Amino acid sequence: MEKITDFFGSMVFDDRIMKATLSEKVYKSLKRTIVKGTPLDISVANAVAAAMKEWAVEKGATHYTHWFQPMTGVTAEKHDSFISPAPDGRVIMEFSGKELVKGEPDASSFPSGGLRATFEARGYTAWDPTSYAFIKDGTLYIPTAFCSYTGEALDKKVPLLRSMEAINKQALRILKLFGNTSVKSVKTSVGPEQEYFLVDRDMWKQRKDLIMTGRTLFGAMPPKGQEMDDHYFGSIKPRVAEYMADLDRELWKLGILAKTKHNEVAPAQHELAPIYDTTNIAADHNQLTMEVMQKVALRHGLVCLLHEKPFAGVNGSGKHNNWSISTDQGENLLSPGETPAENAQFLLFLAAVIKAVDDYQDLLRLSVATAGNDHRLGANEAPPAVISIFLGDELTAVLDAIENDTPYGGTTKEKMKLGVDVLPQFSKDTTDRNRTSPFAFTGNKFEFRMLGSSNSISCANIHLNAAVAEVLRQFADELESVSDFNSALHELIKRTIKEHKRIIFNGNGYDDAWIAEAEKRGLMNLKTTADAMPHICDKKNVDMLTSHGIFTEAEIFSRCDIMLENYVKTVNIEATTMVDMARKEIIPAVAKFAADTASAVSVKKSVSKAACKYETKLVTELSELIDEMDTATTELETAIAEFKDIDEIIKASEFVRDTMLPAMDKLRSAADKAETVTSATYWPFPAYDKLLFGV
Numbered sequence: 001m002e003k004i005t006d007f008f009g010s011m012v013f014d015d016r017i018m019k020a021t022l023s024e025k026v027y028k029s030l031k032r033t034i035v036k037g038t039p040l041d042i043s044v045a046n047a048v049a050a051a052m053k054e055w056a057v058e059k060g061a062t063h064y065t066h067w068f069q070p071m072t073g074v075t076a077e078k079h080d081s082f083i084s085p086a087p088d089g090r091v092i093m094e095f096s097g098k099e100l101v102k103g104e105p106d107a108s109s110f111p112s113g114g115l116r117a118t119f120e121a122r123g124y125t126a127w128d129p130t131s132y133a134f135i136k137d138g139t140l141y142i143p144t145a146f147c148s149y150t151g152e153a154l155d156k157k158v159p160l161l162r163s164m165e166a167i168n169k170q171a172l173r174i175l176k177l178f179g180n181t182s183v184k185s186v187k188t189s190v191g192p193e194q195e196y197f198l199v200d201r202d203m204w205k206q207r208k209d210l211i212m213t214g215r216t217l218f219g220a221m222p223p224k225g226q227e228m229d230d231h232y233f234g235s236i237k238p239r240v241a242e243y244m245a246d247l248d249r250e251l252w253k254l255g256i257l258a259k260t261k262h263n264e265v266a267p268a269q270h271e272l273a274p275i276y277d278t279t280n281i282a283a284d285h286n287q288l289t290m291e292v293m294q295k296v297a298l299r300h301g302l303v304c305l306l307h308e309k310p311f312a313g314v315n316g317s318g319k320h321n322n323w324s325i326s327t328d329q330g331e332n333l334l335s336p337g338e339t340p341a342e343n344a345q346f347l348l349f350l351a352a353v354i355k356a357v358d359d360y361q362d363l364l365r366l367s368v369a370t371a372g373n374d375h376r377l378g379a380n381e382a383p384p385a386v387i388s389i390f391l392g393d394e395l396t397a398v399l400d401a402i403e404n405d406t407p408y409g410g411t412t413k414e415k416m417k418l419g420v421d422v423l424p425q426f427s428k429d430t431t432d433r434n435r436t437s438p439f440a441f442t443g444n445k446f447e448f449r450m451l452g453s454s455n456s457i458s459c460a461n462i463h464l465n466a467a468v469a470e471v472l473r474q475f476a477d478e479l480e481s482v483s484d485f486n487s488a489l490h491e492l493i494k495r496t497i498k499e500h501k502r503i504i505f506n507g508n509g510y511d512d513a514w515i516a517e518a519e520k521r522g523l524m525n526l527k528t529t530a531d532a533m534p535h536i537c538d539k540k541n542v543d544m545l546t547s548h549g550i551f552t553e554a555e556i557f558s559r560c561d562i563m564l565e566n567y568v569k570t571v572n573i574e575a576t577t578m579v580d581m582a583r584k585e586i587i588p589a590v591a592k593f594a595a596d597t598a599s600a601v602s603v604k605k606s607v608s609k610a611a612c613k614y615e616t617k618l619v620t621e622l623s624e625l626i627d628e629m630d631t632a633t634t635e636l637e638t639a640i641a642e643f644k645d646i647d648e649i650i651k652a653s654e655f656v657r658d659t660m661l662p663a664m665d666k667l668r669s670a671a672d673k674a675e676t677v678t679s680a681t682y683w684p685f686p687a688y689d690k691l692l693f694g695v
């Protein structure tokens with residue numbers, strides 16, 4: 001058997017390969033670019049390109065592509081082959097530094113929310129040397145950022161890199177105040193846990209809703225759902241185990257640190273978690289992971305569903321964004337320390353995150369808002385749409401003691417003086433078994449649990465990094481000018497706790513009582529994408545994001561438009577698919593069953609005196625349900641027609657929320673009732689029991 005260590009990263013142009021294939025001078029210069037961001041000399045680019053090409057061609061690659069993350073949320077690529085004609089009729093394989101560093105995709109059809117129209121007709125892709133190039137399907141993939149010629153970001157990577165720079169800058173100011181001057185850089189890291197469903201491909205093919213929208217738009221609950229809780233961490237079925245093994249192998253070849261895998265709560269639901277990495281690399285790897293998951297599934301006769309809510313009535317899929325900040329010297333700034341100074345520093349960063357999450361609840365909420373994720377948040381299975389922070393009892397008690405100047409703990413009767421006293425030890429393991437919190441402290445990191453399974457992790461991390469950078473800036477501004485650092489620090493932390501403790505909630509987030517309590521505390525409850533998204537354009541958010549250079553004002557407005565367009569288009573496609581399935585498949589099937597039952601009645605009555613009470617009742621019920629479905633379908637058709645005439649995007653999103661989605665619910669409810677009384681042999685496509693238990 002081949003060992004993992006032998007093939008791990010075999011398709012990646014990583015540091016090992018760079019060292020082995022580049023001259024020492026070129027290698028050093030490239031490393032400077034990777035670590036410090038120094039501009040790359042064209043001669044160095046040429047040398048790197050040549051080495052990359054040699055390596056890739058050796059591994060069977062024929063093409064290269066600039067791989068980028070446009071606003072659609074999926075990745076984009078345009079493949080060019082390496083071939084170049086030689087004068088004697090042969091071809092030679094060529095790849096220049098210029099081609100490595102910069103590409104010009106014909107990008108006019110990527111959503112830009114009007115940015116390209118305003119600024120420049122075309123965009124270009126620029127190599128991100130901090131994320132390794134790799135080979136997939138015979139093509140050399142070069143991770144890139146996508147910008148307009150005037151420098152506006154047209155993708156999700158550029159603002160992500162900017163947000164990492166913002167937090168780096170502000171965190172370094174804070175560290176300096178603690179006498180930490182040898183630290184050169186501070187980076188955020190992320191480990192995204194990815195949930196997904198697997199269904200049988202032949203069954204998938206029979207469902208227009210799964211094909212067109214990635215989720216089931218109809219389907220009554222099977223007799224057995226997830227109520228037995230027997231799937232969670234249950235033993236993995238052989239076919240799924242083979243898929244997972246194959247998937248791990250493919251990911252490892254691409255240098256992705258796939259670490260844990262297990263069954264999830266719902267039947268047919270699973271999870272994969274990688275080992276955490278620097279945020280932009282984690283984002284690239286998560287995009288790649290989602291792609292590979294889907295591709296590998298096909299080889300196993302399966303389809304991998306990444307939709308947030310593929311099935312009504314069973315848990316949906318999310319993505320947990322485990323996030324921390326650490327220095328280039330390996331110190332995790334969210335890890336409680338052992339000395340008074342380390343503790344004070346930890347508490348300051350903790351306070352910064354608490355304030356950031358409270359001040360920018362709306363930005364965090366809207367960073368995960370999509371049509372798909374709206375089905376999860378607040379649906380008693382995922383965190384609610386209200387943002388709050390879970391800290392655990394011990395840490396909360398520490399903060400209480402600081403806020404109220406009261407002694408902490410049973411043993412020391414002293415009040416705690418920050419920067420002087422050692423923090424009491426709190427055990428890591430008790431920090432988090434609360435799975436209902438949207439934003440939980442888990443010992444040395446925060447877990448942001450609101451992301452949808454298909455979301456790019458970029459948006460959430462852009463807003464999180466930005467919000468924390470902003471608060472660190474405010475803290476640094478305040479502390480840099482004081483004479484007595486320790487007492488100023490103490491006062492700042494105390495004040496921050498007092499002002500922002502409303503965001504801390506350690507109880508059950510699924511409880512309705514919490515939603516009422518949250519409202520009393522003045523926390524935001526942005527239930528849908530239509531409610532959340534426009535807040536990105538609020539002055540406080542625009543001011544903050546632009547002041548850190550993360551977005552320009554134009555970029556923010558264009559992003560709001562793009563995300564809302566995505567929302568309304570998604571729902572419109574779903575509505576249209578529902579009408580199609582109702583008219584062409586469901587209503588005819590139920591009508592056929594009713595007609596066959598009715599003719600059976602007349603046959604039976606012609607040969608016997610039977611009253612046929614059951615059949616008669618059934619035919620009546622079916623006929624009523626057919627009428628109900630027809631009426632609901634007509635209403636939905638009317639909504640779709642009305643929607644076409646709405647030009648203004650905010651109005652369109654409100655129409656989708658207030659009219660289209662309720663009309664879809666009505667049709668679904670009629671059809672699901674019909675399904676429960678229609679013979680399975682008449683039902684036009686595989687039902688939930690087959691889909692959920694068919695693998």
Ligand code: ADP
Binds near residue numbers: 274322
């Ligand atoms: P669970 O949430 O299921 O208890 P783990 O504690 O194993 O899972 O962590 C889940 C994810 O958090 C993994 O992807 C892991 O790599 C990541 N993680 C662990 N430590 C950190 C950290 N310091 N920063 C960011 N992510 C981390």
Ligand code: MG
Binds near residue numbers: 193320447
């Ligand atoms: Mg987790």
